[in-house]
Every structure is written in C-alpha cells, then in structure tokens.
Amino acid sequence: MGIYSLKGSEVFDARLQQDLDRVVRVLTASDAESTYRALVLIGGYGRGEGTPRIVEGRQEPFNDYDFVVASVPMNRQRRNVVQGRLRLLEKQLSRDLGLPVDLQLYPANSLPHAEFSLLNYEMKYGHKVVWGDPDALRALPAYPHEQIPRSEGTRLLLNRGKLLLDIRRALRNGQMLGKEDKLRFVKFIGKAYLAFGDCALLMAGAYDLSYAVKKERIGGVSIGTPEAEFLTERYRQAIALKEWGDYAFLPDYPLAEEFEIVRQYFLRFFPWYESARLKVESTGTEAYTRALIHGPRECPAWKAALLNIGTFGQAAVSPQPDFLWRHPRSRLYLALPLLLADEPVALPAIARLLLAANDDQETVEERFYTLQRRFS
Template sequence: MDKLPMVYAREGSTEFNAFIEKTLGALAEEVRQAMISTFVALVLGGGYGRGDGACVLREGNESLYNDFDLFLVVTKPMEVPLQVLEVTKKYEHMLNIEVDIGKPLTINDIKHLPRQLMYQDLLQAHVVLLGDQKVLTANAPSYLLEPLPQVDALRLLLNRGSGLLQAMLEARALVLDPSHQMPDPDFIRRNREKCTLSFGDSLLIQAESYTPSLLERQKRVKSLKKEKNLENLDELKSLYEEAVTFKLRPDSLPLCQNELDDLLYIADYWVSVLLFVESKRTGKSWASVSTYANDDFIRESEQHTKKKLLRNVVKNLKRGKFSLRYPREQLYRQLASLLGNVQVSDPDWNREAKDFLSLWQLYN
C-alpha cells in the first residue's frame, strides 16, 4: 500500500497534497545541489508547513494560493546564495506563487531565536524537507514552547493592521480609477481576512492560549467568554470563522474585492481589539483610540534595555532624528491614529499613511 502524502493543504485532495510533496522534494534537492558544502537543512514553515495551506480551484484544477515560506539552515553565516535564488525564481514561475527564503540560519542562530510568534509557529509546526530532521527541535530554545509574551498580540495587530491600511489605499485608488492595477488581484480581500484572523489570534495570545494549529485556535476562539470592554465578542468570533474559511479555501467565499465601507467597518473592530488587549497587558485604560495614540508609554520594553539604546539612537539618526526609542514605537501610535480616524479623502491622512507604511516596511 502506497504511503499517503503529508497534509500541506487541509482542504486539498490526496493527489493535490502528493503534488505539493513531490514539488517541494524536487525544490529542496535543487537547493542542496546549489550549495552542497554549506547546506544543513531546508525547512518549510508558514501555512503549508503547518498543514493549513490554502487550496483553490483554477480552471477546474486544484492550485496553490499561499507563498512557500522556506528557512535555509547552513553551516556558517551568509546571505542567500544567488544559485539558490535562481532555484526559487524558477519555482515561482512554475507554480505562480512566491517562494520566500529569508536570511539563512546557522545552528547558533537557531539556539538564540527570539521569543516571537513567527518562531514559535515555526518550531511547533514545520516540515524539514531535506537534511537534519531534528535541526529545529534539537536546537531551538525551550522558551519557544512557552506561552507567547502578550506584547506579541500588539505586534500581530500592527502587522495585520498595516495590511488593512494598504487595502484601504488600494480600495480608494480603485474608486478614483477603476483600471488601477493592485499588487495582485486578491490583495484587498486577502488583507481584510488576514486582519480579521488576527483579532481572534490576538485575544488568544493575550489569554496565553495561542497555538500554531489553525483548527485548534478556531475551537479556542469559539470558547472565549465575554469580558468587560469586549462586548462585540460575538461579532469578532463570526469574523474569525469567515477568516478561517478563507485561509483554507479562499475560493469558497465571494471573489469580489471588499469595498472601502467594509474596510472601515473592519478598522473599527481592529481598534476595539487593540484597546482591549493593550488594557489587559498594561493595566492601563484609554477613553478613546486617540488617547491611546497620544500616550507615549513604551510598548516594547525589551527593545529599550541599556544594551539596545545605542542601537536605537543609530537607527533614528539614519532617519534624520534623535531618539532613544526603537522606531517601531512610533508605528504603534501612528497606526492607532490612522485606523482610529480614517480619512481617505484627506491628502494629509494619505500622506501620513504612506509615510507610515514606508517605516513599517523597515521595522515590521
């Protein structure tokens, strides 16, 4: 009896998952051949690495939708070799998705991975495509198995709220010019659903109940109880359910892009979740989102230790300003202000939104 393939896309057929497995195996072998002497392992993370990758029908055929998120483990510090980039570009062209490889990791890098959502997800749910099968589990720090720090809810909301802001700018551009070309045809809808997924995930992080498994998170969000200052929990749960459906099978929902009015409605929910999780994390309270945006308390204390203050000064000087604060501190306050008072027809709001996104690209 033939061995069943691993599950990369929960909603895909056995044949589709077998296709993914075969494709990834071939890709991994080509990466190894491109760098034989320094190769340790190639690891798949992201949705497909967790078994929660999307499957869509295109012209009646099951197709990939998400990126391949790859992590290359090497014997010494280096940038991604050009030969490896040639391999990823080849597969991007073949598969019509992005194939991402970040800066290669050494074993020492793995031993000192920061306590962040991305690395907890990677450690607890990944596939080693080729090489040492225990390269992560044997070397990653044990704190990546502990509950996430609550500040990760804030970081996640910054990330997904920034995507919502970009979707708003694209929706506005379409209103002004129906022939406007978006970064990709599904850009607005995808960023809207990723943002709504972050609402439930942020609540789970705050409650120290987050897990990499999408279906387990779905169960845990359903079981959340209403609390003071979170009266819209039922609506948040409904949005989360829709986002889970989209993540697994994007074409099961209407294919039309969300209009600006809908995105404004989502921004209101973003604000409510932000104020709730930040209030629970800090013990502070704010009368409005503008009050939160104007509060200059430090959001990420770990970025402001004595050892990191000089780094912060250097990064700010490169931006033409003097500050001891890590630049991402500005982003938290600025995004709260932008999404708390959306004025897409105002040139000043649009200018600030674009300036924000430029800085976010550097410090996300």
C-alpha cells in the same frame, strides 16, 4: 486530512510536492549548497493547515511558500552574503512557481539565541523538513507555550494593519482592481480577522498552533473583546476559507464595504488589546505613548538605542527622548491607528512620530512602509 492541508486531497499534496521539489533542486544546485543543512517549510503548509485554492474544481496551491534555510555556523558578514544569494533565488522561484517564495537563513550558531517571537515559536513547533537534516532546528530554545510575549500580538496586529493600509490606498486612489488584486485584498481582510482572534486567544492564554483547536476555543475567550459574537463569527469564517479556499463569491464581494467594516473593527480591537496588554484604561495617543514608554520592553534598552540611532540618527530622541530606549516598533504601534483613522488623518502628527521628511500623505505612508518592512 492531507499532508499540507486539513481538507486537501492526495492530488493536491502531490501538486504541492512538485513545487517543493523544485525549490530543493534550485537550492541544492546553487553555489552555496555546501553551507546548507536543511530546507524547512513553515507557515500554513508547514503546519499541515495550508489552503487549497479551488479553481474550476481543481485544488491549487494558494499560500506563500515560507521556508527556513538552516545552515552551518557563519559570521554576520558571511550571513549577509548568503542571505543575498537566497533573495535572488526567491525571485527566480517566485516567477517559476507563480507564488511568493521566502527563503530565510538561520545559521546554526544563531538558533540557540533566537528571540521568543511568534514566528520562531511557530517555526519551532510547526514545521516540515523537506530536505536535509531532520533535526536542523532542534537548537532553537524551548519556548514555553504559556509564555508567548503579549507584545507579539501587537506585532501581529501591526503587520495585519499594514495590509489594511494597502487596501485603503488602493481604494483611495480609485485604481481598477483586477480579479487577482481583489482576491489578494479579500485574503488580507481574512488575515486581519485571523489576527483579531489569535490575539484574543493570546491574551487569554489559550493560543495554539492549530486553527482546528483555535476555532473551538475562540467562543470561550472572546467574551470581553469588542463585539465578541462578531469576532467569533468572522474568525471562524476566516478559518473556514483558509481550510477550503473556494472564492466563487469573489465577483459579488463588496470589497469597499467589507474593508470599511474591518477597518472600523481594527480601530476598536487594537486599543482594547493594548489596554489589556499594558494594563492601562485609556489608549488615546498621549496615554498610549506614556504606556509604551513605561511598559514592558520588547528588547533591552541598549539594543533599542542602537536600533534607533542606526535608523533615525540624532533625531532618535524626537519627539520624546524616551523613545531612544524603546524598540522602534513603538513608533509604528502609535502611527498605525492614526493612519487607519477616519479621514482626514493626522498627517503632521504621524510625520513627527515617524520622522518623515514631509507631512504629505504619500511621504508619510511610504515612511511607515519602510520602517514596517525593517521591523515587522
């Protein structure tokens, strides 16, 4: 067991450490260095469960580098300025390291009020401080393990469903996929299966940070999910590939066929999860709309109204006035199964839901992407 992965070698750890040291040097050499308190590695490598990609017998970094940059207290204006600088550093580091780098600013005064999200939960309990104050995140709330909001599972499915839409668009357009494109899409399919299993565990109150724990628990909680044996098998396969990223199978991988399998499963799993979360028997579009409007809130009504008005203006009361008082993600939850449905998808209905300028496929899907990036 390595420092940053379960199966990586000491050589892999040293290789990863070189990249982390590079990030530290760039961050601490920047103009705003005096405002930073710590650089915190989160995600798979931060939990010690990252992926070593096997390339001609070598172990190479593969996961995105996700960091929290803990800082001194600051107001919103100052925060926006500093986050803008970090975005520029992200681009520089992503080019230098050949992997996506994310630097998310968390000022000290924001920590005690950080929402109870799956991201913040995993950040609180599964991270490594690679530079600076080892207690930089101590002020985060003590999120109870047994009280993770079930809506966080829906949010996870939304973000993984977006990846499936990426694949669908590429296959639909008939674009020639290079090796790296195919690898990226295979990774997306694995992330979808991980999300299905994580959501099954979350619904059963058996969620854990560690995939080593989750792969043992999944067999006992998948009963009742759509095609439980299939879910358990694919979840464990995805974990195995995450633990040891050997993609030698890639040249013969039937991407279109495997995408269709995971797409169809998403269309069965998502309604199952939402039916269980919202305690409704049916999640057809009309019933699901009512359940979202009258079900548990993801944020206070006043905050939802501000977000909706800021995003949609006066149209925020369309197609139903009650949407004003619900988080804008509710529209995305409704739209995603329609976007991934069998062709032809209901573009006019999705356009009305997302308040898109037109109901052609490109406009509707780009509208979804824009909103998903903002509210993911």
